[in-house]
Structures are given as structure tokens and as C-alpha cells.
Amino acid sequence: MVKIGLSACFMYPDPNREVFGPKTLLYMGHDMSHYLGLSGIMPILIPDLPDEKIFYEFLSELDGFIFQGGLDISPEFYGETPKHFKWEGDPQRDMYEKKIMDYAVKSKLPILGICRGMQLLNVYFNGTLIQDIPSLRDNSIEHVCKEKYDELTHEVKFEKKGLLESLHLTDKCRIINSVHHQGINKLGDGLKVEATCPQDGLIEAVRHELMDNDLERFIVGIQWHPEFFHTMDCETLDPGPLLKLFVSKCKSK
Numbered sequence: 001m002v003k004i005g006l007s008a009c010f011m012y013p014d015p016n017r018e019v020f021g022p023k024t025l026l027y028m029g030h031d032m033s034h035y036l037g038l039s040g041i042m043p044i045l046i047p048d049l050p051d052e053k054i055f056y057e058f059l060s061e062l063d064g065f066i067f068q069g070g071l072d073i074s075p076e077f078y079g080e081t082p083k084h085f086k087w088e089g090d091p092q093r094d095m096y097e098k099k100i101m102d103y104a105v106k107s108k109l110p111i112l113g114i115c116r117g118m119q120l121l122n123v124y125f126n127g128t129l130i131q132d133i134p135s136l137r138d139n140s141i142e143h144v145c146k147e148k149y150d151e152l153t154h155e156v157k158f159e160k161k162g163l164l165e166s167l168h169l170t171d172k173c174r175i176i177n178s179v180h181h182q183g184i185n186k187l188g189d190g191l192k193v194e195a196t197c198p199q200d201g202l203i204e205a206v207r208h209e210l211m212d213n214d215l216e217r218f219i220v221g222i223q224w225h226p227e228f229f230h231t232m233d234c235e236t237l238d239p240g241p242l243l244k245l246f247v248s249k250c251k252s253k
Contacts, residue, residue, distance in 0.1 A: 001040060001041065001042040002040060002041050002042065002063050002064070002247055002250045002251055003042050003044055003061060003062050003063050004036065004041060004042065004043050004044065004062065004063065004064050004065070004066055004247075004250060005044055005046045005059065005062035005064070005065045005066070005100070006028055006032065006036070006043050006044065006045050006046060006065075006066050006068060007046055007065070007066070007067045007068060007096070007097050007100055007117070008026035008027065008028065008045050008046060008047070008048065008093075008096075009026065009027050009028065009029070009068065009069075009070045009071075009093075010024060010025070010026060010048075010070070010071075010090060010092060010093045010096075011024065011025040011026075011027060012024050026045060026047065026048060027045070028043070028045055028068065029068075029227070031225075031227040031228055031230075031231060032068055032227045034227065034230060035226060035227035035229070035239065035243070036066075036227075036243075038243075038247075040247070041247060043066075044062065046058070046059070046062075046100060048092075048096045055099070056103065059100065059103050059104075060107075062109070063109070063110075063250040063251070064104075064109055064110035064111070064112070064218075064246065064247075064249065064250035065100060065101075065104045065109060065110070065111050065112070066111075066112045066113075066114065066117065066246075067097060067100075067101070067111070067112070067113045067114065067116070067117030067120055067121070068114050068115070068116070068117055069114055069115035069116045069117065069179070069180075069225060070090065070093065070115075070116045071089065071090040071093065071116070072087050072088075072089040072090065072116070072131075072182055073089050073090070073094055073116065073119055073120060073123055073129065073182075074088060074089030074090065074091045074094050075087065075088075075089060075129075075131060076089075076091070077089070077091070077094045077098075077123055078123045078127070078128045078129060079128070080128065080131070082131070083131050083132065083136070084131070084132065087131045087132055087182070094120075097120055098120075098124065101120065101121070101124045102124075105124070105219070108214075108216070108217060109250075110217075110218035110219075110246055110249040110250050111218065111219045111220070112218070112220055112221075112222075112242075112243075112246045113220070113221035113222070114221075114222060114224075114225060114226065114227070115179065115180055115222075115223060115224070115225055116180075117221060118184075118205070118206060118221030118222055118223050119182060119183070119184065119221075121188065121191070121206065121219070121221040122184050122187065122188040122191060122206065122221065123188070124188065125188030125189045125190055125191055125208070126188055126189045127184060127185070127186050127187050127188030127189070127191065128185045128186040129182050129183065129184060129185050130182055130183045130184070130185045131182060132181055132182065133180075133181055133182065133183055133202070134181065137183075137200075137202075139200060140200040140202060141154060141197065141199045141200050142178075143178045143180055143181065143183070143197075143202065144178065144179055144180055144181045149179060150177045150179055150225065150228040150231055151177075152177065152178045152179065153175050153176060153177050153178060153236060154175070154176065154178055154197055154199060155174055155175060155176075155197070155198050155199070156174050156175070156176045156195050156196075156197065156198075156204050156205075156224075156237065157174070157195060157196050157197070157198040158174075158194065158195050158205075159192075159193055159194055159195065159196075162192075162194045162195070162207075163194055163207055163211070163220070164194045164195055164205055164242070167241040167242055167245065168237065168238070168241065171237065171238055173235070173236065173237055173238070174237065175235065175236050175237060176204065176223075176224035176236055176237050177224050177225055177228050177236055178223075178224065179224075179225060179228075180223060183202050183203060183223065184202075184203040184206070187203070187206070188206075190208050190209045190210065191206045191207070191208055191209070191221075192206060192207055192208070192209055193205070193206060194206055194207050194220070195222075202223075203223070204222065204223045204224065205220070205221065205222045205223065206220070206221045207219060207220045207221075208220075216249065217249075218245070218246055218249040220242070220246070222242070224236075224237070226239030226242065226243065227239070
């Protein structure tokens with residue numbers, strides 16, 4: 001079995017929550033477990049262990065890493081101050097995931113970043129983010145809608161001769177879901193654009209140039225949620241090819 005480490009989403013104490021109200025919870029969405037619930041894959045939620053030695057021993061048992069969506073990345077994490085109190089981010093999760101990302105990159109293990117995960121990848125490589133697309137980026141289309149959630153979609157344009165184009169050469173559907181109000185501003189060091197939104201040019205996918213010279217490396221980020229494919233009646237981009245490639249790189253380690 002390929003052991004894929006999944007960075008956890010954090011749910012902090014809430015006195016109004018009847019169960020575990022005063023406790024911090026770490027979780028994955030059911031859609032994510034559905035997405036990764038394939039034969040030969042063992043998705044493992046990575047705990048936020050206080051003991052550094054035990055934490056890294058845990059990471060050393062994993063074959064690859066997926067960084068999933070969630071709350072905003074703290075602007076301080078990329079050298080900015082929050083432009084609004086609503087976008088102050090999740091510093092605790094930032095530090096937890098930075099340790100995992102650092103381990104994965106230095107250990108040359110496969111990395112797939114999803115939504116927040118792509119933004120984390122960009123920040124890790126010294127990039128920055130648009131803190132709020134609707135208010136800070138002129139002429140952008142709607143990229144998030146609370147009411148529509150994963151039913152909000154738009155087209156995606158792949159870069160010529162890129163990884164994603166090669167994976168979807170025969171796919172007629174080039175529609176992705178859109179559930180994010182932040183996005184890449186300054187591109188991180190070594191990252192290459194793999195896909196954009198054709199209506200406004202917003203970056204929708206990246207890969208690292210390290211993959212060019214080392215075919216065993218896999219460092220890819222996508223802004224959409226492939227795990228929501230089945231909730232959209234399979235009318236968005238097929239998530240299978242990218243996941244299969246990621247898993248194949250994990251198996252080679």
C-alpha cells in the first residue's frame with residue numbers, strides 16, 4: 001500500500017459546538033477520503049505532534065504528501081500584513097504545514113497541493129498571494145460563492161507542452177470548480193505556470209522546475225478541488241490522470 005500523508009484541516013475550540021466544544025480537531029473531508037479511497041492507497045491524516053522527534057519519525061514512514069484546502073494562509077507568512085481582519089489566516093496550521101512541506105521537499109518526496117495547498121506551495125518557495133481577489137484584483141471573474149460553493153465553475157487553459165496538457169490531451173471537458181477568494185500573486189522561485197483561468201489570467205496550477213531534470217520528482221499545485229469531482233456529477237475535469245501520476249511517483253520511492 002502507498003502511504004500518502006494528508007495535511008490536516010484544523011477546527012479550533014468553539015463553545016457553541018456540542019461535541020468536543022473546547023477542543024481543537026484535526027480532520028479531512030469525506031470528499032477527500034472518497035477521492036483517495038482507491039485500491040492500493042492508504043491515506044493517513046498527519047497529526048500535529050508536539051514532540052519534534054516523533055513528528056519527523058511519523059513523516060519518515062510516508063511515501064508522498066497531499067496538502068489540502070482550508071482556511072487562508074496568514075499574510076505574515078509571506079511578509080505582508082492582513083488587509084482585512086477576515087483574512088488573518090491560520091498561523092498554527094501554517095507552521096504545522098511548513099514543517100511537513102520542508103521535510104517533503106528536502107526528502108525529494110512527491111507533493112500535491114490542492115487549493116490552499118497550492119498557495120502554501122507558492123509561499124514556501126518565496127511567492128506571495130492576492131489576499132482577496134474580489135477587492136484587490138480588477139476585472140477578475142467570480143472565483144468563490146458561498147451559496148454555490150463547488151457548483152461554481154469556470155474554464156481552465158493549460159500551458160502548451162505542460163504536464164497537465166499532456167495528461168488531458170484527449171479530454172474534452174476543461175471545466176474546473178472554483179472555491180477560493182485568494183490566489184497566487186508573485187510566483188514562487190522555481191515554479192512554472194501549468195494552467196490559468198482564460199477569462200482573467202489567474203494562475204490555476206503550477207509545477208516546480210525541479211521536475212524537469214529529475215523525472216522522479218513531483219511538486220504540483222492545483223487551485224481547484226479534484227475531490228469534488230463526484231459531487232459535480234462528473235461534469236468537471238477528470239481528476240484521475242493527475243492522481244494516478246502522483247501515486248506512481250509515490251510508488252517509485
